[in-house]
Amino acid sequence: MGITKTDSYTDQTLALASIFKALGHPARIAILAYIAKQTACICGDIVAELPLSQASISRHLAELKEAGLIKGTISGTSVCYCIDETQLPLLETFIHQIKQLQNQTCCA
């Protein structure tokens, strides 16, 4: 069947797109890489590491959090952000499927 003109995108398509969208900005890639790299989970040091204001970093963190890619824990006056792995398999599965489904003889 596939997608027709009358129905919209599937939930899965929408979910994938929103996760990819969250990764579609260099600041958020850098933030994610930074958080993953730290042995102890770091909060506002990101502000010191990236060329963005505290307000902008906070916004990017909120977007990553909303996409389920990180989670934040309040500890005193600061917030500790960590990787949330739960969404990553979705991306891996999608990429795998694309690779596997691809027809090798296409456009030969």
Add this chain to the structure above:
Amino acid sequence: MGITKTDSYTDQTLALASIFKALGHPARIAILAYIAKQTACICGDIVAELPLSQASISRHLAELKEAGLIKGTISGTSVCYCIDETQLPLLETFIHQIKQLQNQTCCA
């Protein structure tokens, strides 16, 4: 060292972000999935499959192409679009690294 306020993002970060950005729209996810699914590589049937105008589809295809995720081959008056796998390993590597670097004891 990491990223400081004075230098911008690394080339790798920018490259990753632009690929993810290209995937950050449901129409482009659907297009990619559709192209991958076809046994013969299909061109403008996508227009019939998605709830978007021909102009919009063409725009999305151009973005996927610019991100290196698909490639188009002209055959007569139509264009045959196919998956270009070359960028996918970058995404896989990034996701793997995030998973591996992540500190399990973070935010315990």
Add this chain to the structure above:
DNA sequence: ATTATTCATCGTAATATTGCGATATAGAAG
């Protein structure tokens, strides 16, 4: 209690994306 620190949110300006109709381009068919 006052002040400092850390982070989130608001308001706003600048910029980018999205979608579509109209139009252009290029090859196929007649």
Add this chain to the structure above:
DNA sequence: CTTCTATATCGCAATATTACGATGAATAAT
């Protein structure tokens, strides 16, 4: 040459994103 078919591109309007200063909220320190 004219016409049809398949795509791409232009121009425009609507919407979304991004960034930042200013401000708010909450805890820590004095």
